[in-house]
Amino acid sequence: MFIVAAAVVVGVAAAVFFLISHFAEKNVVTDIREYEKYFGPQGIHQSKNTDAWEKTRESYLVLNYIFPEKLPESADVEAFYYEYYNPWDPCYLCYMVYSCDEEDYKAETERLRQISMPKDYLIYGSTGFPYPLLAVDSSSYGYIYAMTDEAQNKIIYVELTFCNYFTDIHYERVIPREHLPIGFDAKSGNPYREEYLSQLK
Template identity: 50%
Template sequence: MKKILLIFQIIIAIFICNGCGTWTEKDKTTNISDYSKYFGQDGKHNNYIFPYSIPNSSKVENFCYYYYNPFDKNYVSYLVYSCNDEDYTKEIERLSKIKSSEDYLIYSASGFNYPLCSVYADDYGYIYALTDKENKKLIYVEIKFCNYFSDIDYENIIDKKYLPIDFNAKSGNPTRKAFERNHLKNSK
């Protein structure tokens, strides 16, 4: 009887492990012509910080939309472009009207390398816009995740100078460790 139970457990484990891969969802593009599919007025992942459309005068330097869901949703989105004075001014005005998070230095972040135009920060990560006024450049970044760490290697996608200084949302980061300690303490 024990052998039959053991064989049954092994079969169930194999079935579960083989099924795990089918649960993973992934969607990634770096093609700027896909921008409106994700962030446009009817985009499937628009947010209020990234623009609905990119101005005609823009010169796009970088774009990436990456969605990964091994069991929980993770997003890394990144857009950098420069544009003419008029479009730059309009976008800075739009961003200045967005209510930003007050406590936005999260996940060990100590600041930003560029002026912050708008930011939304919570336990699930960041969405923010930075500006490089001298070059009429706008930088948009989104790093959203669950369980206090990102399953996406955001440092491989986003230029470090556009990430928050000292930001750490990797597995085993201090915020995740504090969550685990509190969870363990509360479960006793």
């Protein structure tokens, strides 16, 4: 009986692995020259472009007004990473860091400061941010935010959005801890998700 049960468990696990590995959608982009293809006015991730939506379902969960549609001319990009991963439900990770000249820095920080922030934006265990916030959007779907390192005219953009109160993307492998909200936890067993699940019982 034990052997049969073990075989069933192994079979189910193998079936799940097969489904995820063969039918999950995933796209990773690290070439900054592709930025506007995803974040431009008609970008795949910026707006609900019908053709792209029908082709890949790679649009968005939360409208992203924080990432710029175009990089400033003086931008010196330090890091860029975009990932769309959909094993069961869509997850997104977008991360960009650049510095720029004083004029472009002033224009972009002013744009970001005009974006309204939710009153209670500390979610998923977050207690604060490691750099001054320029803009933030937060909900049960996750975070989109921009921070600044003023001494270096540097702007840090992050998006982590997902369904079902956790992300399937290993975000800590991509985003340095110093660019994540302090105490943030959106992994599968995070307390925020556990509390939600307990309410369903």
